[in-house]
Amino acid sequence: MEVSPRPLVLATRNRHKLREVRRILAPWRLTVEPLPELVQLPAEVGDSFAANASPKARAAALALSRPVIADDSGIEAEALGGAPGFRSARYAGEHATDEQNLRKLLAEAPLGSRVRYVCAVVYVEPAADPGGQPLERVFVGDCTGRLGEPRGSGGFGYDPAFLPTDGPPGKTMAELSDHEKDAISHRGRALRAFAEWFTGRAAA
Numbered sequence: 001m002e003v004s005p006r007p008l009v010l011a012t013r014n015r016h017k018l019r020e021v022r023r024i025l026a027p028w029r030l031t032v033e034p035l036p037e038l039v040q041l042p043a044e045v046g047d048s049f050a051a052n053a054s055p056k057a058r059a060a061a062l063a064l065s066r067p068v069i070a071d072d073s074g075i076e077a078e079a080l081g082g083a084p085g086f087r088s089a090r091y092a093g094e095h096a097t098d099e100q101n102l103r104k105l106l107a108e109a110p111l112g113s114r115v116r117y118v119c120a121v122v123y124v125e126p127a128a129d130p131g132g133q134p135l136e137r138v139f140v141g142d143c144t145g146r147l148g149e150p151r152g153s154g155g156f157g158y159d160p161a162f163l164p165t166d167g168p169p170g171k172t173m174a175e176l177s178d179h180e181k182d183a184i185s186h187r188g189r190a191l192r193a194f195a196e197w198f199t200g201r202a203a204a
Contacts (some may be wrong), residue, residue, distance in 0.1 A: 007031035011070035013058040049120035073119035119186035141189025
């Protein structure tokens with residue numbers, strides 16, 4: 001398995017995401033660095049997960065002249081027609097906390113109703129030659145489940161109320177070990193698809 005020639009940069013200010021991404025990519029010996037403070041990320045104004053992640057990856061790659069990954073993820077509730085979706089981080093307001101967003105979802109979607117986590121991971125590599133086009137790839141992963149009573153202290157976001165279909169019966173995402181969560185999570189699936197492509201490309 002090849003090692004990344006340079007550490008990847010993760011275009012996020014979310015420390016929970018950084019820790020999770022590092023953990024998931026560790027088996028591929030890929031090093032992930034935090035986004036330098038000097039880099040400004042654009043606001044999330046897209047109409048899909050990929051459309052929110054791509055501008056962040058492009059902006060950071062351009063500013064740093066380095067390969068960058070960015071992600072956007074969220075939860076889709078069947079009872080709400082797919083909401084909050086790509087507005088999951090801002091469901092209860094532009095500066096809402098995880099707790100406020102979760103409380104709003106639980107107030108609007110019935111317990112036991114179907115939900116789905118979705119994650120889009122975008123990789124951007126600056127062009128090798130001046131005037132060239134950067135390389136960009138999108139990888140998507142999802143995880144289905146049902147909405148449950150909040151339990152557990154692990155994870156973040158909507159994890160305390162997400163009962164994954166593929167997980168141990170009756171356990172929320174916030175009650176799973178890191179290993180259990182990474183094996184079935186939307187982010188884990190998207191990042192494994194990226195890592196397999198990236199390391200395979202490097203080895204070719």
